[in-house]
Amino acid sequence: MKYAVSERLIWLNGELVHVNDARINVLSPTAQFGLNVFEGIPCYWNEEQRQLYAFRLDDHYKRLQQSADLLQIDCTYTKEELKKALTDVVKANDYKENLSVRQTLFVEGFGSWGSEGPVGMFVAPIPRGNTSAEYNKKGLNVCVSSWRRISDEDLSPRIKCGANYMNSRVGQREALRNGYDTCIFLNKAGKVSEGPGSCLFIIKDGILITPLLTDSVLNSITRDTVIRIANNHGIEVQERTIDRTELYTADEAFLCGSAMEITPILSIDKVNIGDSGHDSIVNILHNEYVDIAQGKREEYLDWLCPIY
């Protein structure tokens, strides 16, 4: 890394600027109302190959575009330009470590929540240290939140926008206040949806089960990755509505997302869930996921975009 984190460069509206000079108007709709859409793009460093891989970049940009369209935020950048902004800022910082790159389209200016523009973009690489493999091994004690997940009828969880994270926040704050690591939301129908920043899988009798994309969940890229890995391993996957009581009788359960990778759940509402030992399905999936993202599996190389 060329610069300390506090001195790093950020891509802002076409220019590489010092992080302290990457400024926005405090009265802007993004600052006031969370009027922005974004992606957290994981990049994995492969020490042997001396290469940094962005994981499923095209899929992240596809979702970014969809989020922008749904909120009518005009994204004027092509996929190639989005990609170039990301690679330029990572290279400028000379990052050779695991990153999460925040790529955000936001509404600037003096407008309000109904404003069309002006639309800005920033790209900020955030170092993650080593893979979260060590952290993941520990597992999570979670609760079912007393808050419901937002629904497609009001604020769609399909949109990855800043404002949606206020629903995540109330669930997460409640969980922490009550001594849990995080929470699982139910949707308005009382069925299982997702975590505040992750999707959920349970495992019962060797079958992986995850809520439908219409059960109030983000169209998670990690969720899709897990399904594809499981399919390739011959593990049956069911995408279907999950009842709350199924959580407590699961053999294993995990949360997944670009930030938390695949993290086992140890207990739900203090009910112990399976064991996430060495040869658990969660463990197998997590190891495979990290190998794929680091470019160690040839059959998945088309998911990777080399930065250097």
Ligand SMILES: Cc1ncc(COP(=O)(O)O)c(C=O)c1O
């Ligand atoms: C609410 C929510 N669900 C799921 C996910 C996981 O999505 P992905 O795997 O695309 O990172 C995230 C993280 O972005 C999230 O915020």
